[in-house]
Amino acid sequence: MSEVRTGPTEGEAAGGDDSVQLLVANLFRRSAGAIVAGLARRYGLEQLAMVEDAVQDALLEALRRWPFEGVPREPAAWLRTVAERKALDVLRRGAVLERKLAVAMDPDDTADADRVRGDDAGLFDDDVLGMLFACCTPALEREAAVALTLSVVAGFTAREVAQAFLVSEATMAQRLVRAKRRLRESGARVVIPTDAEELATRLPRVLDVVYLMFNEGYDATEGDALVREDLCGEATRLALLLADHPATTTPEVHALAALLLFQLARLSSRTEGDGAPVLLESQDRTRWDRRLIAEGFRQLEKAGRGDRLTSLHLQAEIASRHLLAVQFDQTDWDGLLRAYDLLLECEPTLVVRVNRAVVVGQRFGAAAALLALEEASRDPAASGYRWFFAVRGHFRAKAGDADGGRQDLRRASALTRSTPLVRWLEERHAALLDSSA
Amino acid sequence: MAKYILLLHENPANYTDLGPADMQAMIERYSAWGRSIAEAGKMHSGMKLGDNGGWHMRRGGSGIAVTDGPYAEAKDVVGGFYVIEAADDAEAQSIAGGCPHLERGWIEIRPIDIG
Numbered sequence: 143m144s145e146v147r148t149g150p151t152e153g154e155a156a157g158g159d160d161s162v163q164l165l166v167a168n169l170f171r172r173s174a175g176a177i178v179a180g181l182a183r184r185y186g187l188e189q190l191a192m193v194e195d196a197v198q199d200a201l202l203e204a205l206r207r208w209p210f211e212g213v214p215r216e217p218a219a220w221l222r223t224v225a226e227r228k229a230l231d232v233l234r235r236g237a238v239l240e241r242k243l244a245v246a247m248d249p250d251d252t253a254d255a256d257r258v259r260g261d262d263a264g265l266f267d268d269d270v271l272g273m274l275f276a277c278c279t280p281a282l283e284r285e286a287a288v289a290l291t292l293s294v295v296a297g298f299t300a301r302e303v304a305q306a307f308l309v310s311e312a313t314m315a316q317r318l319v320r321a322k323r324r325l326r327e328s329g330a331r332v333v334i335p336t337d338a339e340e341l342a343t344r345l346p347r348v349l350d351v352v353y354l355m356f357n358e359g360y361d362a363t364e365g366d367a368l369v370r371e372d373l374c375g376e377a378t379r380l381a382l383l384l385a386d387h388p389a390t391t392t393p394e395v396h397a398l399a400a401l402l403l404f405q406l407a408r409l410s411s412r413t414e415g416d417g418a419p420v421l422l423e424s425q426d427r428t429r430w431d432r433r434l435i436a437e438g439f440r441q442l443e444k445a446g447r448g449d450r451l452t453s454l455h456l457q458a459e460i461a462s463r464h465l466l467a468v469q470f471d472q473t474d475w476d477g478l479l480r481a482y483d484l485l486l487e488c489e490p491t492l493v494v495r496v497n498r499a500v501v502v503g504q505r506f507g508a509a510a511a512l513l514a515l516e517e518a519s520r521d522p523a524a525s526g527y528r529w530f531f532a533v534r535g536h537f538r539a540k541a542g543d544a545d546g547g548r549q550d551l552r553r554a555s556a557l558t559r560s561t562p563l564v565r566w567l568e569e570r571h572a573a574l575l576d577s578s579a
Numbered sequence: 580m581a582k583y584i585l586l587l588h589e590n591p592a593n594y595t596d597l598g599p600a601d602m603q604a605m606i607e608r609y610s611a612w613g614r615s616i617a618e619a620g621k622m623h624s625g626m627k628l629g630d631n632g633g634w635h636m637r638r639g640g641s642g643i644a645v646t647d648g649p650y651a652e653a654k655d656v657v658g659g660f661y662v663i664e665a666a667d668d669a670e671a672q673s674i675a676g677g678c679p680h681l682e683r684g685w686i687e688i689r690p691i692d693i694g
Contacts, residue, residue, distance in 0.1 A: 201602050208610075302598060
């Protein structure tokens with residue numbers, strides 16, 4: 143009586159064995175970014191809102207269709223085709239209205255939609271990178287550019303971007319609306335600059351934004367861990383796209399790619415299940431991703447072909463030295479210190495000073511570290527930087543100053559909004575109380 | 580084995596806040612559910628219904644009256660259906676209970692009367 147099939151519909155079954163395809167991780171985010179970029183490139187940034195709606199509609203159609211029909215063999219191409227069709231529908235409707243108004247003036251006018259149909263969108267990666275350059279227009283501040291890139295290029299929702307920036311969803315939605323308006327008004331185009339001089343002036347901003355985007359995911363200790371990982375993953379992917387693209391493959395881009403790959407390789411070992419940080423010293427080094435590390439070293443090798451030693455080169459070198467040590471106590475502290483000294487020359491910032499002090503402490507002991515931190519404390523930003531106090535508290539306690547250590551750890555936790563991190567700092571604080579009792 | 584039809588009701592407005600990653604995750608949950616039902620030999624068929632809402636036909640005093648069915652703006656539309664095999668009502672409910680559709684919509688289960 144029953145005709146049991148392996149799946150819901152003839153052939154293309156959602157439950158059928160061979161028609162079920164595991165979707166590539168982040169396929170929807172990446173497709174959303176790439177399709178928005180491609181369509182915005184074709185129709186211009188003034189159509190960005192329409193294009194974003196078309197892509198959202200296409201994704202929604204997949205959500206409503208695929209559970210019954212199964213995942214198509216080429217899901218990314220499916221999404222692209224559907225989004226293109228939806229965008230064309232909107233444009234045709236607009237074009238028809240305009241034609242009705244202008245019909246007497248130019249009866250032979252072809253619809254916009256027909257004109258653009260023959261216009262090849264070009265390569266996929268070119269679209270994504272073109273959109274990245276557009277988002278990194280000098281007309282936008284860095285923070286706005288990062289948020290916009292996450293939203294438009296990387297397919298993150300306002301809620302997810304808001305999480306990364308620790309602001310409310312409503313605030314982020316407003317910021318994105320403003321950023322998109324500025325983008326439209328700036329006259330930016332979805333294109334990788336071809337002029338060498340223009341490229342040279344604009345590439346640093348692009349690298350800066352990709353770097354910041356990575357750090358939004360890497361430094362945050364609250365919010366959805368998966369979203370943060372995706373953020374780092376997408377930033378790394380953009381760095382690799384830039385590194386592979388003939389127009390943007392410079393040694394500095396390779397250095398950025400190497401740095402992000404190295405950091406990404408350690409990402410999952412940096413926190414425990416509850417989000418509390420795990421110090422480098424105690425990280426399970428077998429959990430580091432060997433594949434990413436290997437690719438990182440390939441990028442680092444290419445980064446070395448230039449004649450300029452940039453901050454990104456030094457940061458990549460520092461990250462690589464940590465990864466080269468099989469065990470924490472085998473770390474090459476002298477090599478690290480040399481790299482930090484050079485980095486401090488390039489970038490005399492508080493963050494570099496504090497990190498360098500940690501290395502000084504490992505190499506020469508707590509007293510030397512405190513001396514190095516003394517310099518760092520002259521930076522006005524130090525009073526608001528939680529890691530300055532966390533690190534100084536650690537070394538003060540080590541040097542026998544339990545009171546000073548406690549005070550610093552208290553200030554560090556007061557500067558921290560992340561719950562797991564506060565708990566972690568308070569545990570260390572409590573441990574200090576115990577040991578001095 | 581008896582057959583049951585699962586009518587998947589939804590409110591289209593319940594999907595407007597989903598981002599790309601949410602949607603992909605949801606599709607993956609549907610795929611996993613569909614596969615597990617199919618592998619147990621309990622999936623008969625499933626189809627998505629068109630979005631235009633269809634028509635209602637009624638015979639009235641002046642012949643057959645055709646009116647438009649529920650529009651996409653409606654709060655409750657049947658987006659699609661599955662036909663499943665189940666030993667009894669309880670199993671049918673248990674199969675439907677695992678369907679990710681329940682995250683955003685609701686399911687109407689009707690036994691198919693095959694005499």
